[in-house]
Amino acid sequence: DAGVTQSPTHLIKTRGQQVTLRCSPKSGHDTVSWYQQALGQGPQFIFQYYEEEERQRGNFPDRFSGHQFPNYSSELNVNALLLGDSALYLCASSLADTRAEAFFGQGTRLTVV
Amino acid sequence: AQSVTQLGSHVSVSEGALVLLRCNYSSSVPPYLFWYVQYPNQGLQLLLKYTSAATLVKGINGFEAEFKKSETSFHLTKPSAHMSDAAEYFCAVSGRYSSASKIIFGSGTRLSIRP
Numbered sequence: 001d002a003g004v005t006q007s008p009t010h011l012i013k014t015r016g017q018q019v020t021l022r023c024s025p026k027s028g029h030d031t032v033s034w035y036q037q038a039l040g041q042g043p044q045f046i047f048q049y050y051e052e053e054e055r056q057r058g059n060f061p062d063r064f065s066g067h068q069f070p071n072y073s074s075e076l077n078v079n080a081l082l083l084g085d086s087a088l089y090l091c092a093s094s095l096a097d098t099r100a101e102a103f104f105g106q107g108t109r110l111t112v113v
Numbered sequence: 114a115q116s117v118t119q120l121g122s123h124v125s126v127s128e129g130a131l132v133l134l135r136c137n138y139s140s141s142v143p144p145y146l147f148w149y150v151q152y153p154n155q156g157l158q159l160l161l162k163y164t165s166a167a168t169l170v171k172g173i174n175g176f177e178a179e180f181k182k183s184e185t186s187f188h189l190t191k192p193s194a195h196m197s198d199a200a201e202y203f204c205a206v207s208g209r210y211s212s213a214s215k216i217i218f219g220s221g222t223r224l225s226i227r228p
Contacts, residue, residue: 004156033215042203042218043157056215090156092216102216104149104157 002027004093004105012111013081021076021108025093031055032074033102034066035090043090049074050096078110086112115140117204119219127227132176132191134222136204139185146187147205147216148178157203163187165209174198199226 005024013019025032031050035043045058049068068074072093078085088109094102120135138144146163161172168180178189187204204219 035216035218040221042205042220043216045215045217048215058215092157094214101147101159101162103159106156109154 004091004103006089006091006105006108008108009106010109010111012113015081015083015112017081018077018079019081019110021078021089021091021110023074023076023091023093023105025072025074025091026103029093029095029103030072031094031096032068032072033092033094034074034076035092036060037088037090037107039087046076081112083112086110115142115144115206115208115217117146117206117217117219119202119204119222121222122220123223123225125225125227126194128196129193132189132194132198132224134189134202134204134224136187136189136219137185138187138204138206140206140208143209144206145209145214146178146180147207148172148176148187148189149203149205149218151201151203151221153200160189160202194224194226196226196228199224 007022033048034046037043047057048055052068063079065077088107090107091105092102116139118137148160149157161170163170163180171177176191201221205216207214207216
């Protein structure tokens, strides 16, 4: 079992550009959540996808959007990048409505210059 | 609304000494509570979770935590620290009754181990 896999592991973008991050959930999981972890802080919830729809959203601007595919994998898109978007982006997968634990990927380190 | 507060952004203990990381929570519904560990440049690993079965929860690597409703606390302990325990630790809470169980994290406590 490969667990939760994220790609790429590191990324450098210029302010104003757009970026797409990818996540493949753990086998058997159908729900994907995305978190932003700024340096020295705890992860902050961005949004959650289930059945290809956004089910819940945190306090992030519309520049942050996502998608879930029929195979449950997910993408996080960020438009008009700001320096403050530099962070570790974590993907977590889980099985909906079971209360089983969520599993986290290793994250994508995004640096905006 | 839910939140967690971790007391102390940095804790340093000697190898072999007791580890105590403090966490207080706030929740309007019965919560699920978690402790996660994060090693440098890695993702989050679940240490243990409280889901109302037992107030004393045992986790991996010798860690345990006790849920105290009267004190709204969920402190993490380990009797004897090991050098490999050096990492960032996050206390977290999620709702039990929400169909979309987002996890809310504290700001983290960095644990250092002195030889």
